[in-house]
Amino acid sequence: MPYADSRGVDIRWADGPPLTVQAAPTAVRQVLDNLVRNAVDASAGGAVEVLVVDGAVEVRDRGGGLPPSVRARLYEPFVTGRPDGTGLGLAVSQRIARALGGRIIHEDRDGGGTVARWEVRHG
Numbered sequence: 001m002p003y004a005d006s007r008g009v010d011i012r013w014a015d016g017p018p019l020t021v022q023a024a025p026t027a028v029r030q031v032l033d034n035l036v037r038n039a040v041d042a043s044a045g046g047a048v049e050v051l052v053v054d055g056a057v058e059v060r061d062r063g064g065g066l067p068p069s070v071r072a073r074l075y076e077p078f079v080t081g082r083p084d085g086t087g088l089g090l091a092v093s094q095r096i097a098r099a100l101g102g103r104i105i106h107e108d109r110d111g112g113g114t115v116a117r118w119e120v121r122h123g
Helices: 002-006 025-043 089-099
Strands: 009-013 046-053 056-060 103-108 114-119
Touching (some): 002 009, 002 025, 009 025, 025 046, 025 056, 089 103
Parallel strands (some): 009 046
Antiparallel strands (some): 046 056, 056 114, 103 114
C-alpha cells in the first residue's frame, strides 16, 4: 500500500479463515481503507496487522491509542484526534458497517495501541 510505504509502516495481512460479506465491493473497500489508514497514521512507523478473528476484521496498530476526549465521540462526523483529519472516515465507515448489519468498535490493544474491530454480518 503506497500510503503505508510513504509513512514507513509495514502492513501485515495475516492468513486466517475466510470471511464472506454481502456488500458492494466499494463499500467494503471504503471501510477497510479508512480503518487501515487510521492505523497507519497512528503508527508512525512499525507495523499494522490486518486479520480475521471470530468472524470480524481486526486492524491492529501500536500507536498512542485514542485520547479520552475523542473516544466518546469517535463515530460522530467531524470528530478527529489528528490536526489534519476531517473526522469523516470513521463516521462514514460506521454508517456503512451498520447498513450492512454490523458495527465498528475500537478498543485499547494490550501492550499499547488500538484495535479497530469491524464486526460483520456473515453472508
